Amino acid sequence: MPEEKIRIGIIGANANYGWSMRAHLPALLALPEYELTAVCTSSSVTAAESAKAYGARLPFHDYQEMVTHPEIDLVSVSVRVPLHHDMVMAALDAGKHVFCEWPLGANLEEAQRMASLANSKGVTNMVGLQAQGAPAILHMKDLICHGYVGEVLACNMTMFLPGVLQRGLSMPWMADREKGGNTLTIGTGHAIDALCFCVGEFKEISAKVATQVTEWETSEPGKTVPVNSADNVLISGTLVGGAVASAHIATIPWHGSGWRMEVYGRDGTLTASSQEMIQYGNITIHGARKGEDRFVEVPIPDVLTHIPSDVPMGAPFNVAQIYRTLGQAIKDDSKTMPDFDFAVDRHKLLDAMEQSSMADGKTVTL
Structure with missing residues (x-):
């Protein structure tokens, strides 16, 4: 019986520009353990365009609706830094696993609040320090x-x-x-x-x-x-x-x-x-x-490459490497690195x- 895929929703998944388009989306589409279930952008038009372009079932233009949707296991936040805090906190409040781009917050205090809530919720979390x-x-x-x-x-x-x-x-x-x-x-x-x-x-x-x-x-x-x-x-x-x-x-x-x-x-x-x-x-x-x-x-050594050969080189490559690590931690119900506590440091x-x-x-x- 095939292993269940991790259903991911990406906030900031515009199909025409941005870091998600350059890195996250190509990386995730090449990793078999993930299903790109939902995309969220700032408008219903661009959300529909992105869902069609990448094969996501659920388009959203309100991140609050996406993070509370029962068919989402993992929320990825890939937007401008000032928006990270509220989106991550909403996803954590909804009990979702969370990936957030670096820097975690616009300042130390925001990062500490996110790490504290992630720990209290007991969810797997990762920050995008993909080097x-x-x-x-x-x-x-x-x-x-x-x-x-x-x-x-x-x-x-x-x-x-x-x-x-x-x-x-x-x-x-x-x-x-x-x-x-x-x-x-x-x-x-x-x-x-x-x-x-x-x-x-x-x-x-x-x-x-x-x-x-x-x-x-x-x-x-x-x-x-x-x-x-x-x-x-x-x-x-x-x-x-x-x-x-x-x-x-x-x-x-x-x-x-x-x-x-x-x-x-x-x-x-x-x-x-x-x-x-x-x-x-x-x-x-x-x-x-x-x-x-x-x-x-x-x-x-080739053994240090943990992802399929069809992951594009450049921006998607290292993002795919750490998404693979995150996916394994979610399946094992374990901590992973670099997590939000690490981001605070x-x-x-x-x-x-x-x-x-x-x-x-x-x-x-x-």
């Missing part, structure tokens, strides 16, 4: 844990991507730091999560959170919006294991160099790089050990960066 599902990042972590570089002494990470010089034309809401979607929360959140996943958590941290571009253009010719959200984040600190670490994440250049992480140990060095954002870019690993004279590319790390920056770079102990 933790990337085969290359999984392999990087394994190599470090199994001594490829020996004792980790230092780690450096950079991520320079095209961003705010272009972004303001279509996403002016991100100019306001209170909305919770910017280079600190999104770009730095994803990148620093990958660093910590591989080499360990920060024990203490110092940071500079800066806004270098203070006006964005809008879609209305000649009109600009003031900006107070971050576009540059510089970090230095000490990890729990004793290594020192630094990072610079920026979204201001027209042409960025992409993402790169370097890990230096007593017995060797590992580097990982991508031309895109860490969470969906194609990552290449190189390494060199003590006594070797040059870096060589390190192959990524990441929000605390971002808050520590802001606290340090506001205190002229004073070191914050975590």
Whole structure:
């Protein structure tokens, strides 16, 4: 007898634009353990279009109706950050399992409320820090844990991507730091999560959170919006294991160099790089050990890919990897990672960066 599928409803499932269209929908349609049961958008017209395009039985334009529907097991929230809290809380109140994109909330307090309710409801939950599902990042972590570089002494990470010089034309809401979607929360959140996943958590941290571009253009010719959200984040600190670490994440250049992480140990060095954002870019690993004279590319074992071969590369790939992990946890009635409690810890790390920056770079102990 075939195993029952997990019936999922996606909030933010517009068929014409958005992260769901780019990542969630292609990922879920390729995973046999899921049934795309429902889609929810902001209007009945686009909801019907999306349902037809992706084969969902139930179109909604009111998320409250979708999250309370008895034929939904799991709710996925993939909308703008300021909308996460109310939608997630409604789904949790309805007793549904929940996946929410990163950042979990627009601030730490929202994230804490969501995590608290998820725990009290006893439902399986996950936050979309999908770099933790990337085969290359999984392999990087394994190599470090199994001594490829020996004792980790230092780690450096950079991520320079095209961003705010272009972004303001279509996403002016991100100019306001209170909305919770910017280079600190999104770009730095994803990148620093990958660093910590591989080499360990920060024990203490110092940071500079800066806004270098203070006006964005809008879609209305000649009109600009003031900006107070971050576009540059510089970090230095000490990890729990004793290594020192630094990072610079920026979204201001027209042409960025992409993402790169370097890990230096007593017995060797590992580097990982991508031309895109860490969470969906194609990552290449190189390494060199003590006594070797040059870096060589390190192959990524196929066993770290847990999804069908027809999942598209790019944005859907790592999303599918963590959806598979989530699906297994739902079937096993168990916790999974990264969950909402984990997301709260990441929000605390971002808050520590802001606290340090506001205190002229004073070191914050975590």
